[in-house]
Amino acid sequence: MPDPNSSDSGNFTRRIPEGDDRGRLVCDDCGFIHYENPQIVVGSVASWEGRILLCRRAIPPRKGYWTLPAGYLELGESAEAGAVREAWEEARADLEIDQLLAIYSIPRISQVQLIYRARLKSPAVEAGPESQEVGLFRFDEIPTEEIAFPSVHWALKDYRETLDQAVFAPRTAPVVRAPPIAVPGEPDRN
Amino acid sequence: MPDPNSSDSGNFTRRIPEGDDRGRLVCDDCGFIHYENPQIVVGSVASWEGRILLCRRAIPPRKGYWTLPAGYLELGESAEAGAVREAWEEARADLEIDQLLAIYSIPRISQVQLIYRARLKSPAVEAGPESQEVGLFRFDEIPTEEIAFPSVHWALKDYRETLDQAVFAPRTAPVVRAPPIAVPGEPDRN
Numbered sequence: 001m002p003d004p005n006s007s008d009s010g011n012f013t014r015r016i017p018e019g020d021d022r023g024r025l026v027c028d029d030c031g032f033i034h035y036e037n038p039q040i041v042v043g044s045v046a047s048w049e050g051r052i053l054l055c056r057r058a059i060p061p062r063k064g065y066w067t068l069p070a071g072y073l074e075l076g077e078s079a080e081a082g083a084v085r086e087a088w089e090e091a092r093a094d095l096e097i098d099q100l101l102a103i104y105s106i107p108r109i110s111q112v113q114l115i116y117r118a119r120l121k122s123p124a125v126e127a128g129p130e131s132q133e134v135g136l137f138r139f140d141e142i143p144t145e146e147i148a149f150p151s152v153h154w155a156l157k158d159y160r161e162t163l164d165q166a167v168f169a170p171r172t173a174p175v176v177r178a179p180p181i182a183v184p185g186e187p188d189r190n
Numbered sequence: 191m192p193d194p195n196s197s198d199s200g201n202f203t204r205r206i207p208e209g210d211d212r213g214r215l216v217c218d219d220c221g222f223i224h225y226e227n228p229q230i231v232v233g234s235v236a237s238w239e240g241r242i243l244l245c246r247r248a249i250p251p252r253k254g255y256w257t258l259p260a261g262y263l264e265l266g267e268s269a270e271a272g273a274v275r276e277a278w279e280e281a282r283a284d285l286e287i288d289q290l291l292a293i294y295s296i297p298r299i300s301q302v303q304l305i306y307r308a309r310l311k312s313p314a315v316e317a318g319p320e321s322q323e324v325g326l327f328r329f330d331e332i333p334t335e336e337i338a339f340p341s342v343h344w345a346l347k348d349y350r351e352t353l354d355q356a357v358f359a360p361r362t363a364p365v366v367r368a369p370p371i372a373v374p375g376e377p378d379r380n
Contacts, residue, residue, distance in 0.1 A: 011220060022264075029220045030201060038263045040228055040302055073228045074212075078295035079302055080362075099359045103290060103304070105268035112230055112269055112304070114293070169289045169357050172270075 038110040042082035043070020045159040046095050048120040051136035052156070055090045057148055058132045065148035068155055069093065070115070083116045091134040094121040102158050102171040104151050115155045117162070228300040232272035233260020235349040236285050238310040241326035242346070245280045247338055248322045255338035258345055259283065260305070273306045281324040284311040292348050292361040294341050305345045307352070 012025040017033055025034040045068060046053045054066045069087040073079060080097045087093040095118040104113040125134050137143075139160060147153055151173070158171040202215040207223055215224040235258060236243045244256045259277040263269060270287045277283040285308040294303040315324050327333075329350060337343055341363070348361040 012222075027217070027220060027222060030217060032202075032217060032222070032224070034222070034224065036265050037227055038230055038265060038267070040230055073302070075226050075228060075300045076297045077228070077300075078297050079293065080295065081297070100290075100293060103269065103293075105270065107266045107268050107271070110265045110267075112263070114302075167357065167359050170360060 036110075038112055040073040040079070040082075041070055041111055041113040042073045042079050042086060042116075043068050043113065043155075044083045044087055044095060044097070044116045044118040045101055045155050046087060046093060046118040046120050048123045048136055051123075051138050052142065052159070053087070053091055053093055053120060053125060053134065054137055054142070055127070055131040055134045057130065058127070059130050062148035064132065065146050066143050067148040067152050068115070070113070073114075079114045080116065083114070083118065087118070088128070090128045090131050091125045092128055093125045093134075095119070096121055099167075100170045101162065102155055102173075104154060104173040106151070106173065113151055115151075115158075117159060226300075228302055230263040230269070230272075231260055231301055231303040232263045232269050232276060232306075233258050233303065233345075234273045234277055234285060234287070234306045234308040235291055235345050236277060236283060236308040236310050238313045238326055241313075241328050242332065242349070243277070243281055243283055243310060243315060243324065244327055244332070245317070245321040245324045247320070248317070249320050252338035254322065255336050256333050257338040257342050258305070260303070263304075269304045270306065273304070273308065277308070278318070280318045280321050281315045282318055283315045283324075285309070286311055289357075290360045291352065292345055292363075294344060294363040296341070296363065303341055305341075305348075307349060 011028045012034060013028055014023040015026055016023050017026060025036065027034070053069065055069055056066050057063050069090040071086045073082040083097060084095050087095045098117040098119060100114065101117040102115045104115065106113065123136060125136065127134050142156065154174060162168045162171070201218045202224060203218055204213040205216055206213050207216060215226065217224070243259065245259055246256050247253050259280040261276045263272040267275070273287060274285050277285045288307040288309060290304065291307040292305045294305065296303065313326060315326065317324050332346065344364060352358050
């Protein structure tokens, strides 16, 4: 999916529109104000008899790496319906949503990920157009060295840790310490 | 806040861009593709010694009615930080987030509301620029006839029902049955 916050086309300048309190992208040609909003990603950790559905990406970014079925929520869609749709699009999987597993705020990329715990209604899955292949993995079979995104690691860990809990508060993103910034000529502070 | 999905300015036509699978707003003048995304609203039910913070709206929509501190998540902000910011902007309230109370998908308006259970660090609150007044209400003092939005009713009910629960799955929007459509010449099916 193209980046909705990109301004590759249009001749945009960042300025504060009248009555607003922060800079927005305004088109110099037509005056259109492009509000940049955080985006909602919806997805699932979906299982069949203890095995987890993963999809090997057929598209960038991270083509060839494994991910959970997830993608941008569309207009007019509930979060649960979006998670069900993504599993169908990417793995022809038919899901039943259990509960919200995690809400990962990732401010750096202005994303909020809503990941659901779900059950597959059948083990019949196959690659959709955005997947090279799909599979059902036991925990010890998961290709941990070939995972596409950090949040996939988080979700798999959170899923495993809440597996035996019927009711739990949704997990959140781990607090990530920024990597140390190397300053030339100064000793490494780590 | 202006509606980010509005296309009041710009000369937009809805068409399917190359490589996409659904109609998007494309500017006829400059070619800019305006992706319309669902929006994230973040807010809180925040309490001080059993009393709930409410704000009387100073701006449309529903000016003069009571609401919870809530608003659109900004770029580069976590959901929790957004809820804290909104409480400060609307009620000069200093919050400590407890856990996610509810996630209300409202597909009709393409909104996902993330409402947190929170504690006020002090009872010192006062109206920010978007509030006429703010107050701390016991349950039996809440002006239920003057509530701004349905989701405020939902959140107050969900808060009350989970008050004694240290851990719970976030609540979701009630399933609303669409009002019956009256067909002229046919008997009312309700």
